[in-house]
Structure formats: structure tokens, C-alpha cells
Amino acid sequence: MSSSRSKSSILDKPLSKGKGEVSLALYALLFSEIVQYCQNRSHSIQELQNKLSEIGQDVGTRLLDLYFVRERNSKREIKLLNMLLFVKSTLWKVLFGKEADKLEHANDDEKTYYIIEKDALINKFISVPKDKGSLNCATFNAGIIEAVLTKGGFPAKVTAHWHKGTTYMVKFDDSVITRDKSLDDR
Amino acid sequence: MSRQTSRLDAKKVNSELLTLTYGALVSQMLKETENVEDVNKQLERIGYNMGVRLIEDFLARTTSNRCLEMRETADKIQQAFKLYLSMQPTVTSWSSSGDEFSLVWDQCPLSEWVEMPNNGLKYCALIPGAIRGALQMVQLDVQCWFVQDQLKGDAVTELRVKYIKRLEDAVPAGED
Numbered sequence: 559m560s561s562s563r564s565k566s567s568i569l570d571k572p573l574s575k576g577k578g579e580v581s582l583a584l585y586a587l588l589f590s591e592i593v594q595y596c597q598n599r600s601h602s603i604q605e606l607q608n609k610l611s612e613i614g615q616d617v618g619t620r621l622l623d624l625y626f627v628r629e630r631n632s633k634r635e636i637k638l639l640n641m642l643l644f645v646k647s648t649l650w651k652v653l654f655g656k657e658a659d660k661l662e663h664a665n666d667d668e669k670t671y672y673i674i675e676k677d678a679l680i681n682k683f684i685s686v687p688k689d690k691g692s693l694n695c696a697t698f699n700a701g702i703i704e705a706v707l708t709k710g711g712f713p714a715k716v717t718a719h720w721h722k723g724t725t726y727m728v729k730f731d732d733s734v735i736t737r738d739k740s741l742d743d744r
Numbered sequence: 745m746s747r748q749t750s751r752l753d754a755k756k757v758n759s760e761l762l763t764l765t766y767g768a769l770v771s772q773m774l775k776e777t778e779n780v781e782d783v784n785k786q787l788e789r790i791g792y793n794m795g796v797r798l799i800e801d802f803l804a805r806t807t808s809n810r811c812l813e814m815r816e817t818a819d820k821i822q823q824a825f826k827l828y829l830s831m832q833p834t835v836t837s838w839s840s841s842g843d844e845f846s847l848v849w850d851q852c853p854l855s856e857w858v859e860m861p862n863n864g865l866k867y868c869a870l871i872p873g874a875i876r877g878a879l880q881m882v883q884l885d886v887q888c889w890f891v892q893d894q895l896k897g898d899a900v901t902e903l904r905v906k907y908i909k910r911l912e913d914a915v916p917a918g919e920d
Contacts, residue, residue, distance in 0.1 A: 567859070568857050568859060574856070576758065578759030578760070578830060578853060579756040579759055579830055580756065580757060580759045580828065580829055580830055580853055581755065581757075581829070582756055583798065584762070584794070584829065585757045585762050587794040587798060588762065588765065588766065588769075588790075588794065591790045591793055591794060592769050595769070595773075595790070609772075613765075613768045613769060616767070616768035616771060616772070617761075617765055617767075617768050621764065624760075652758065653758055654757070654758070655757070
């Protein structure tokens with residue numbers, strides 16, 4: 559369009575320290591608009607949640623590298639448990655100001671983990687209508703987790719559920735569990 | 745039990761979360777909408793909806809009085825930028841009649857890390873929408889448009905705000 563495109567690309571700028579803050583009210587309103595935007599384009603709760611997750615994944619994809627470079631000296635995690643702890647602690651702390659409350663492993667399924675958060679920031683101002691009881695807008699966060707794990711080399715499906723607050727159910731690919739075991743054996 | 749040390753003020757969120765969430769929304773819209781003009785319009789609309797509700801928060805927090813002239817209004821808008829986006833635009837370029845001014849900034853949390861497609865997208869259309877929505881709720885009808893945009897290669901981003909008229913009767917919220 560214009561001939562004088564900006565000279566410095568984003569890659570030429572120094573990495574921000576990530577200490578900037580903006581108003582929660584503004585963020586909550588933006589998120590509510592996002593939910594409405596998705597709702598207008600979907601016919602079912604499932605569809606709405608898929609869209610929210612998709613937008614979350616867009617965010618997660620961009621967070622993955624940013625946080626490993628900035629918070630972890632560019633060292634990626636290769637162990638499953640450490641990766642999950644990274645999500646629960648580092649990622650959540652930097653992104654939402656507090657760690658997620660709990661990380662649990664399903665008793666009956668080694669592929670399944672739960673990340674539990676009592677009060678998800680994103681749900682703070684959201685009241686779910688009675689006829690949409692199963693809707694959990696923290697599916698957006700589930701999307702963030704899914705992208706961070708999957709793009710970090712731990713393919714997984716993540717869903718959000720109402721259980722002890724919000725529980726993110728992480729189901730890893732079989733290959734992830736197999737690989738992690740072989741790392742243990744060495 | 746995990747630690748619950750909170751780094752952030754309870755009323756604040758990490759600005760990167762906003763940056764990326766907004767970016768994800770815009771790119772989602774671009775994917776789902778054919779026409780860029782429609783995306784611009786939708787973003788403006790979203791901003792408008794937000795502004796309509798943000799003004800209440802603003803009035804509650806700042807206990808502002810009614811503004812008697814546009815210069816006061818401009819100050820309040822500047823204050824709102826600080827409060828909500830932690831940025832400080834400069835108010836400048838007043839028209840001689842005092843009913844039109846510019847807000848100029850060189851950094852905005854919404855437009856961090858953005859690389860623009862070359863298609864006429866108004867990435868920050870949310871902001872003029874929010875100003876229009878907020879002012880409408882205090883009976884001011886204004887027009888806002890971008891004169892310069894950093895994302896399109898200009899040195900700064902300049903948003904022009906023009907006073908149109910005073911709305912005599914308050915319009916019910918959410919309606920055009």
C-alpha cells in the first residue's frame with residue numbers, strides 16, 4: 559500500500575520483558591466480545607467451544623517460544639512431567655499472575671492428566687446461562703495448553719470441564735507416553 | 745497445595761495476554777470473513793460495545809464530572825488510555841474551532857508484534873470504536889478515524905476525534 563513500509567521488522571526489536579499490565583476490565587470485555595463473536599458463528603455449544611479453543615491455540619502457539627526463550631533461557635523441556643509443570647507453574651504464573659492450583663494424574667489412564675484451577679481468570683465475570691450448563695469459556699485456556707503442549711512436541715488434546723472449579727483434561731498421544739518411558743529406561 | 749503468590753494487581757492482567765488474544769481474534773476474523781472492510785467494521789463494532797460498558801467503569805473509578813468542552817473530554821480520553829491500556833497518547837493538533845483533535849501514540853499494547861497484511865486492514869479499529877461507544881453514553885456524538893498508522897509504516901499512530909453533536913436524549917445501550 560504505502561511505499562514506506564516500516565523499516566524495522568518485529569524481529570529487529572528487543573524482546574519485551576513482559577512486565578506490562580493492562581486493565582482486567584478491558585480484557586474481560588474483550589473476551590466477552592470474543593465469546594459473542596464465536597457464539598454468533600456457531601450452532602451448538604460444542605461448536606462454540608471449538609472456536610474458543612482455536613483462538614486459544616493461536617495464542618498458545620505464540621506463547622510457547624516466547625516463554626521458553628524469556629523464562630527458561632531457551633531450554634525446552636523434553637520430559638513429560640516437566641513440561642506439564644512448566645504449563646502449571648511458569649506459563650500460568652506469567653500469563654495469569656498465579657500458578658494453576660493442582661496437577662493430577664488420572665488413576666486409571668496413564669495418558670490422562672488434569673490441571674485444575676479453582677477460579678479461572680477468564681471466567682471471573684462470566685455467568686453461564688442455565689440452558690448452556692456445560693459451556694466453559696475456559697476452553698480458550700484449554701486451547702492455549704493444547705497448543706503449547708502439541709507444538710512443544712507433546713501432542714495432546716485438551717478440554718475444559720467444570721470440576722473443582724475448572725479442570726483441564728489433558729489426553730496425550732500414545733507416542734508421547736511411549737517416548738517418555740523410553741527416556742526413563744535410559 | 746500450590747503457592748498463590750500473585751505478581752499482578754488483581755485489577756490488572758498481563759499485557760501480552762491482551763496483545764495475543766486480540767491478535768488471535770483479528771486473525772480469526774480475517775480467516776472467516778472474505779472482505780477486509782467487514783473485518784474493520786466488526787472490529788469497530790466490538791470496540792463500540794466495549795466502550796459502551798467501559799465508560800461506566802471509568803466514571804466509577806475516576807469520579808469524573810461532566811465535561812463542559814472538548815478539551816476536558818480529550819483529557820479524560822487520555823486518562824482512560826492510561827487506565828485501560830497503560831499507554832499515554834499525546835493530545836494535539838486542535839482545530840481552530842476546538843471541536844477536533846488528534847491522539848498520537850507510538851506504542852500500544854494492542855499492536856505489539858503485529859505484521860500487517862497489505863490489504864487495508866485497520867488493525868486497531870477497536871480503539872476508535874471504544875471511544876465512540878463510550879462518548880455516546882455521555883451524550884457526545886463523535887467521529888474517529890486514523891490519520892496515520894504505525895502498522896502501515898508511519899512514524900506514529902494518529903487518531904483524529906471530531907465532535908459532531910450533543911445527543912439530547914440518551915439512546916438505549918446497544919442500539920445503533
